[in-house]
Amino acid sequence: MPEPKRRSARILELIWKQRFASNSIAAHIFALVCVAAAVSINLIFAAPGIRIAPFATLFPAILISALAGGVLPGLTALVVGGVAAWFLFLPSGTLIVSFGAQITSIALYTVTGIILLVLVALMRRAAEHFDKRREQLHDDHERLVAALEASGAGTWRWNIQNDVVEWDDALCRLYGIARDDAPRNSQGFISIIHPDDRAYAGEVIQKCVEGGADVEYEFRAVVPKGTLWIYDRSKLVRDAGGRPAYMTGACLDVTERREASEERRRISTWLRMAMEVARIGTWEVNPATGMVTASDSMNAFFGFPAGRQSRPFADYLALVHPDDVAHVKQAVATRASSSEPVSVEYRLLAPNGDVRWLSSRGAFVRDEGGSGRVVGSLYEITDRKRIDEEREATLQQRELLLKELNHRVKNNLQMVSSLLNLQASRMDDPVAREHFRKAVDRVQAIGDIHARLYQGDHLGQIDFDQYLKDLCERLRDSIIDPKSVSLELDAKPIVLDLDRAIPLGLIVNELVTNAIKHAFPNGARGTVKVSLDGDDGGVRLLVCDSGPGRESTVNGEREGLGMRLVEGLMRQIGGTLKTSNDPGACYEISLPKAEHAA
Numbered sequence: 001m002p003e004p005k006r007r008s009a010r011i012l013e014l015i016w017k018q019r020f021a022s023n024s025i026a027a028h029i030f031a032l033v034c035v036a037a038a039v040s041i042n043l044i045f046a047a048p049g050i051r052i053a054p055f056a057t058l059f060p061a062i063l064i065s066a067l068a069g070g071v072l073p074g075l076t077a078l079v080v081g082g083v084a085a086w087f088l089f090l091p092s093g094t095l096i097v098s099f100g101a102q103i104t105s106i107a108l109y110t111v112t113g114i115i116l117l118v119l120v121a122l123m124r125r126a127a128e129h130f131d132k133r134r135e136q137l138h139d140d141h142e143r144l145v146a147a148l149e150a151s152g153a154g155t156w157r158w159n160i161q162n163d164v165v166e167w168d169d170a171l172c173r174l175y176g177i178a179r180d181d182a183p184r185n186s187q188g189f190i191s192i193i194h195p196d197d198r199a200y201a202g203e204v205i206q207k208c209v210e211g212g213a214d215v216e217y218e219f220r221a222v223v224p225k226g227t228l229w230i231y232d233r234s235k236l237v238r239d240a241g242g243r244p245a246y247m248t249g250a251c252l253d254v255t256e257r258r259e260a261s262e263e264r265r266r267i268s269t270w271l272r273m274a275m276e277v278a279r280i281g282t283w284e285v286n287p288a289t290g291m292v293t294a295s296d297s298m299n300a301f302f303g304f305p306a307g308r309q310s311r312p313f314a315d316y317l318a319l320v321h322p323d324d325v326a327h328v329k330q331a332v333a334t335r336a337s338s339s340e341p342v343s344v345e346y347r348l349l350a351p352n353g354d355v356r357w358l359s360s361r362g363a364f365v366r367d368e369g370g371s372g373r374v375v376g377s378l379y380e381i382t383d384r385k386r387i388d389e390e391r392e393a394t395l396q397q398r399e400l401l402l403k404e405l406n407h408r409v410k411n412n413l414q415m416v417s418s419l420l421n422l423q424a425s426r427m428d429d430p431v432a433r434e435h436f437r438k439a440v441d442r443v444q445a446i447g448d449i450h451a452r453l454y455q456g457d458h459l460g461q462i463d464f465d466q467y468l469k470d471l472c473e474r475l476r477d478s479i480i481d482p483k484s485v486s487l488e489l490d491a492k493p494i495v496l497d498l499d500r501a502i503p504l505g506l507i508v509n510e511l512v513t514n515a516i517k518h519a520f521p522n523g524a525r526g527t528v529k530v531s532l533d534g535d536d537g538g539v540r541l542l543v544c545d546s547g548p549g550r551e552s553t554v555n556g557e558r559e560g561l562g563m564r565l566v567e568g569l570m571r572q573i574g575g576t577l578k579t580s581n582d583p584g585a586c587y588e589i590s591l592p593k594a595e596h597a598a
Helices: 003-017 023-045 056-070 071-088 099-151 169-175 184-192 195-211 257-279 298-301 312-317 322-335 382-423 430-455 464-478 498-518 561-573
Strands: 154-159 164-167 213-222 226-238 244-253 280-286 289-295 342-349 355-366 372-380 461-462 485-490 495-497 526-533 538-545 576-579 587-591
Touching: 023 056, 023 071, 023 495, 056 071, 056 099, 071 099, 154 169, 164 169, 164 184, 164 322, 169 226, 169 244, 169 464, 195 213, 195 226, 195 244, 226 257, 257 561, 280 298, 289 312, 298 372, 312 322, 322 342, 322 355, 322 372, 355 382, 372 538, 461 464, 464 485, 464 498, 464 526, 485 498, 495 498, 495 526, 498 538, 498 561, 498 587
Parallel strands: 485 526
Antiparallel strands: 154 164, 154 244, 213 226, 226 244, 280 289, 280 372, 342 355, 355 372, 461 495, 526 538, 538 587, 576 587
16 A cells, blocks of 8 residues: 555544544534544645635535544534525635626535435444454454353464464363464474374364365374373465365363273273173163163063163063062152152073073163153072072071971970979978979979970060060969969060070079069068060069068078079079069069170
């Protein structure tokens, strides 16, 4: 552009930058000032008597006023300038010979001014549009820079014809390279790519240069801070002649994503291998369509060919044992309405007639779109079921044998008790006969426990509260005079194992028998109370009488064989014995939890 035109353009640009608000009062005042300056210049510099172009200085004033303030201030300058020219220039012009010529000059001036204003209006509109576009581009650039900084991406530009590579600061930070150390040509850039990825990256770049299509690829970069996985998207730009001019691209560090993807791939491989080894099948049911998508392992269970082809749920259900069909349907319906996992075990009828047990577990999963599906897994439990059945049969057989053993022990003890009773009935010595009867009671107490063992439902355990009830009934019938002594029982339901039940039964037998025989001398009336309760596996037993108490006993019976037997049995089962008189004798027996018992 020639220097005068360039200077004029700079002047117009300066005026545009310093413009007033459109059609403001200040713009109108500025228009008047411009007209006054134009008129003054015409009066001062024009040669006297030669004002053949009195409007020459007014047109720049109109132009400047319109550019700086808008069309209306320009129109103001046009009108005021025309009036000034009419009164100041036209009457004295030596070449103006008639009034008609003056009117013609004013008309030409007006038309030219209006054309000038129209041109200025078009110029202002174009300039304002240009400013808006420039502001929009600036905003877009700022947003792009912010987005790149937020994403951690960096950009580059490769001048293909000069082989010059330009890096921005974000790309230098991404690679961890100082700006001065960044590669400045294609070979330098290729040198930081991992050797195993160079051929691939070069092939992609060459494809972009030759074909012109945008490309995106990932590669590893070996930089000072380590090996990075880089995602790159590149675009080719051609010159006016259609030749490749340069390439631009953006790089993003995707190392964490690639490492996470690799970790997921490893976990998926381990899981798939583990499921194959364990023969675990997976399945997915669409509740809306009733279609089932199963893994190869699951299809193998049902005799279907391998593949992820979906099949109707009825095809799988047709192979389920008829007795389990309703159970399986109910489980699937429950899964389809609840996110909680549901398990079901059922039998599968193989084509050869064999029965296989399967265990399935699944839950309802809702996707982002709001719809859902039931997913789960299953595996074969035929061997486990067989082992469970064999174990159950063994346990039943063992329980039967133990019940038979307890029954025989009870019968043998009954025989011993009968022999002792027979022997006691033939004795003349009352003391010896009494000792034999006590021995019979003790044998009978043990026999009652064994009777409970083979009659009860707990293997090796008895309902001790029921045993106490039977014991008290037997004592009422055998040694209690109902007219003088009453026996009361308050027993909470408690189950005891055999190792604690037999000693505790003998202890209760001894304490209750002694209380009945010795707490009420000379036929006195009284009550013997037995209570049983417990919590957390412990047992608390009370045997109390309403007699005069232990200190009043003079025959020493309570401190004889019976009490020594009680103390020995207490040590055997790890219990504690407390005695008190309130006012009668009261014995409190406490047993710890079974695992703490001696």
